[in-house]
Amino acid sequence: MKNFGKLLSYSVEKNIIRLEFEFGRGRIEIIRDDIINVFSPFMSEEHYSKAIEGEKAVKTEFSVTPVKGGIKTETAKITAIINDGFLVDFYDKNGAALCRDSREERISPENMTEEGKRQLLLEGHAINEGYTDFDILIKKEVSPEECFYGLGDKTGVLNKRNYQYKMWNTDNPAPHVDTFEALYKTLPFLISLKNAGVYGIFFDNTFASVFNMAKENPNFYWYGVNGGNLDYYYIAGENLKEILTAYTFLTGRVPLPQAWALGYQQSRFSYMNESDVLQVADNMRKYDIPCDVIHLDIDYMDAFKVFTYSKKAFPNMKKTVKKLSDKGFKAVTIIDPGVKAEEGYSVYDSGINAKYFCKTKYGRVYNGTVWPGKSVFPDFGRKEVRDWWGENHKAPISWGISGIWNDMNEPANFKTALPDDLVMHDEGRKATHLEMHNVYGHNMSKATYEGLKKLTGKRPFVITRACYAGSQKYTTAWTGDNTSLWSHLQMAIPQLCNLGLSGMAFVGTDIGGFGGDTTPELMARWIEVGIFSPLCRNHCAKYRKYQEPWCFGDEVLNIYRKYVKLRYALLPYFYDNFRICEQKGYPIMRPLIFNYPEDKICRNKNDEFMLGENMLVAPVVEQGEEYKKVYLPKGNWYDYHTGEKIAGGKTFVRHAPLDTCPIYIKENSMLPTCEPTAFIGEKPNDTLRLEIFGEKAAYEHYTDNGTDFAYRNGEYNLYEFIYRNGEFSVNVKNDGYAGKYKNIVLKKGDKTVKAAFNNNLKIKI
Ligand code: GLC
Numbered sequence: 001m002k003n004f005g006k007l008l009s010y011s012v013e014k015n016i017i018r019l020e021f022e023f024g025r026g027r028i029e030i031i032r033d034d035i036i037n038v039f040s041p042f043m044s045e046e047h048y049s050k051a052i053e054g055e056k057a058v059k060t061e062f063s064v065t066p067v068k069g070g071i072k073t074e075t076a077k078i079t080a081i082i083n084d085g086f087l088v089d090f091y092d093k094n095g096a097a098l099c100r101d102s103r104e105e106r107i108s109p110e111n112m113t114e115e116g117k118r119q120l121l122l123e124g125h126a127i128n129e130g131y132t133d134f135d136i137l138i139k140k141e142v143s144p145e146e147c148f149y150g151l152g153d154k155t156g157v158l159n160k161r162n163y164q165y166k167m168w169n170t171d172n173p174a175p176h177v178d179t180f181e182a183l184y185k186t187l188p189f190l191i192s193l194k195n196a197g198v199y200g201i202f203f204d205n206t207f208a209s210v211f212n213m214a215k216e217n218p219n220f221y222w223y224g225v226n227g228g229n230l231d232y233y234y235i236a237g238e239n240l241k242e243i244l245t246a247y248t249f250l251t252g253r254v255p256l257p258q259a260w261a262l263g264y265q266q267s268r269f270s271y272m273n274e275s276d277v278l279q280v281a282d283n284m285r286k287y288d289i290p291c292d293v294i295h296l297d298i299d300y301m302d303a304f305k306v307f308t309y310s311k312k313a314f315p316n317m318k319k320t321v322k323k324l325s326d327k328g329f330k331a332v333t334i335i336d337p338g339v340k341a342e343e344g345y346s347v348y349d350s351g352i353n354a355k356y357f358c359k360t361k362y363g364r365v366y367n368g369t370v371w372p373g374k375s376v377f378p379d380f381g382r383k384e385v386r387d388w389w390g391e392n393h394k395a396p397i398s399w400g401i402s403g404i405w406n407d408m409n410e411p412a413n414f415k416t417a418l419p420d421d422l423v424m425h426d427e428g429r430k431a432t433h434l435e436m437h438n439v440y441g442h443n444m445s446k447a448t449y450e451g452l453k454k455l456t457g458k459r460p461f462v463i464t465r466a467c468y469a470g471s472q473k474y475t476t477a478w479t480g481d482n483t484s485l486w487s488h489l490q491m492a493i494p495q496l497c498n499l500g501l502s503g504m505a506f507v508g509t510d511i512g513g514f515g516g517d518t519t520p521e522l523m524a525r526w527i528e529v530g531i532f533s534p535l536c537r538n539h540c541a542k543y544r545k546y547q548e549p550w551c552f553g554d555e556v557l558n559i560y561r562k563y564v565k566l567r568y569a570l571l572p573y574f575y576d577n578f579r580i581c582e583q584k585g586y587p588i589m590r591p592l593i594f595n596y597p598e599d600k601i602c603r604n605k606n607d608e609f610m611l612g613e614n615m616l617v618a619p620v621v622e623q624g625e626e627y628k629k630v631y632l633p634k635g636n637w638y639d640y641h642t643g644e645k646i647a648g649g650k651t652f653v654r655h656a657p658l659d660t661c662p663i664y665i666k667e668n669s670m671l672p673t674c675e676p677t678a679f680i681g682e683k684p685n686d687t688l689r690l691e692i693f694g695e696k697a698a699y700e701h702y703t704d705n706g707t708d709f710a711y712r713n714g715e716y717n718l719y720e721f722i723y724r725n726g727e728f729s730v731n732v733k734n735d736g737y738a739g740k741y742k743n744i745v746l747k748k749g750d751k752t753v754k755a756a757f758n759n760n761l762k763i764k765i
Pocket of ligand 1: 539
């Protein structure tokens, strides 16, 4: 890292403190009283952020005063001291040191001897490349008990301490293990939790970066990057919730999805033709497994040409999609960024004519190799390229397709990595692959989202494999090519929780596992977890055992049905949590620590999670295990299956045979449910079932048309349900949506009361 030297002078201009050091310049920008940006122009004066759109700074009171060796700036929530060397230390308003730059140096480990390397290689071991140096290196002090969360889809346990990760979107189909440094996504945001408090830090730089989370030295973590600017945001808050609300204020939130997108989704690489697809659809109904979506993987295309379909496999795609729709299914098609390089193919021709594909530094269109063979890559950083890509969705939309699944957008290239110096653009600015790689999937998703929105007016449903911070505004995501392994079922929990803590809340894994062959037992346990993931899709690789729900015999089929029906019963609760996610940035699926930041046991809880505020799920994720060691945080809980009341703050053993996923509901809460249907919208959703747990509770429930953006103009209903002194009542907070409930079924313990629903209800129960 360069030496900034002494702080020579500073000046304050609006919300920016400009800093002149002996050997460089920096600036501190007050975004809000809880968000401060630290910046030095290593590459450019501008941020060029892909994550943050529009001006975020709001007028904020702050002071700037000189102190020994630097300056101090204070907002209502943060005290920052900027020292010589551009070392920046953050304190909370009570003076607790939360995030100080470490003064310790990294020590370069001794290089390996040639003989040592030879020995390791002989047995096929990887060679540790040793010490790497960075142009931009930030080191932050770490306390012994400090935990880290976030960082996206990375492998390993919930708490990211003691790992090293690399942010370089990577398609590596080998089974994802803890030693993997890079996966598909770049979400360079982390939350630190320690006894002194909590903070968030977002390193907004798209170049390949490395996070060493106190693995190299227990006294500090470091972030290093070669390329781009020194550009990070310090986020203050009282707890994880406040941090995530602020982070998603900056980078955006998951918009409410269409209601059907919360249904169960079935996929395979690939259902090869119309009869395959229709048979899957018919089986879903025959075996009584609720299902809303069937995915068409690459084989639906004509020679893997995007925006086309194979007339041989699907003689008339519009008719196929109509047949699906008549049975209550939506169809989602996969779209890859690699466009087949073939003259006469309109997507290729129009892209070539308009010069929309990435070029080598010598000005020739770059040819890579993906599914279609020789392929070219759209330069998604340019608006006109995104618009053109968006318009290409006219084809799938005309067939009746309801959503788009974006894959291979790291971007993946089969034979070699794309050259670092490939010419790409960031809007009008010429850039390189090295800079744009990690935002390639982000820009592709943005193109898809905007295209679908324009073409349909509905809330777009997009799934992506690769993304960057802020992609949550445009797309859902899945965790890529996992494997049918128990360890991958176990990993799914921390992985999805950390994605949620990184802003990407609408996420799921391939239920059952993509690679490898799932077993009946693993399938049963995976669906017991999978129904709680916001994105709920079973997907499987080519030539792997079929893993539709009926492929494992009656026992698994019955378990599968039971849990998918539970998912459908819980849809009103899911939808409420999606609304909270859009309003506040809270994830739907959360680690316990998010709700219980004071509870030290929750810091490292990897095998339980919360659904929203009120439901705790403690699934069995071990082969052959029939008992679950359950931890419940302090307070009383109700066993969802038996109704038994249990005091929390302790660990106990729950019998959990194959058909049982232990679920607990917090005392003094309510749970809205509905009658499960074969698909969303099969029957009018006119009866609300509301379960009351405990003697006093309040709960906000939200409904809207589940389709378009009318809710943003007030077309929604928001109810506050109150239960006090044995009486249930309703407080209507918004009454803008015409689709009203007709009935309500209240349940409390063994008691059930049915009534006609109206806004002035009062019911004794
Ligand atoms: C990639 C995707 C996988 C998909 C396959 C074929 O491996 O991750 O989900 O099935 O490509 O499109």
